[in-house]
Amino acid sequence: MLKTKLIMKKTKSPVKVAVTDDLKGYSLDDILTESFGPKNSQKRKSAEKKIELISSNLIVNNTLKEIREELKKTQAQIASLMDVDHSVVSKLEKNFEKAQMDTILRYAKALKATNVNISFVFEKEETYVLNFKP
Numbered sequence: 001m002l003k004t005k006l007i008m009k010k011t012k013s014p015v016k017v018a019v020t021d022d023l024k025g026y027s028l029d030d031i032l033t034e035s036f037g038p039k040n041s042q043k044r045k046s047a048e049k050k051i052e053l054i055s056s057n058l059i060v061n062n063t064l065k066e067i068r069e070e071l072k073k074t075q076a077q078i079a080s081l082m083d084v085d086h087s088v089v090s091k092l093e094k095n096f097e098k099a100q101m102d103t104i105l106r107y108a109k110a111l112k113a114t115n116v117n118i119s120f121v122f123e124k125e126e127t128y129v130l131n132f133k134p
Contacts, residue, residue: 064107065093071111081110101132109134 029039036044068078075093079086084106092099092107108116116132 064096067111068093073111078107078110082106105132105134108132 032044032047033039036047038044068075075086075089079089082089088103089107092103096104104118105116113134116134118130118132120128120130122128
């Protein structure tokens with residue numbers, strides 16, 4: 001059984017957070033099996049669908065901001081390089097799905113990206129990738 005720390009948030013809702021050392025030697029498959037049962041169980045399939053939905057939304061909503069923060073850049077710095085108001089950068093990071101390709105490429109160029117890959121993943125597990133050079 002995994003050891004966990006119990007953290008109480010202000011919402012009074014307990015959240016279990018695994019200590020990194022406790023996860024050494026565990027694969028995602030091991031954790032899912034332990035928590036939700038074997039691969040073919042309905043409980044496991046349901047959990048995997050929820051995880052997939054959550055992770056896809058997190059990736060879309062956080063990627064630009066996380067990249068910018070990893071590069072230790074502020075929204076104002078990126079906005080200056082793009083020659084736009086910082087609110088444009090904020091909107092882009094929050095609503096990537098509504099952004100124009102031109103704005104995305106200007107953002108990537110401000111981050112000094114050499115390639116921009118945008119993936120389209122379809123229900124039939126087909127993936128197509130567009131590759132741009134800003």
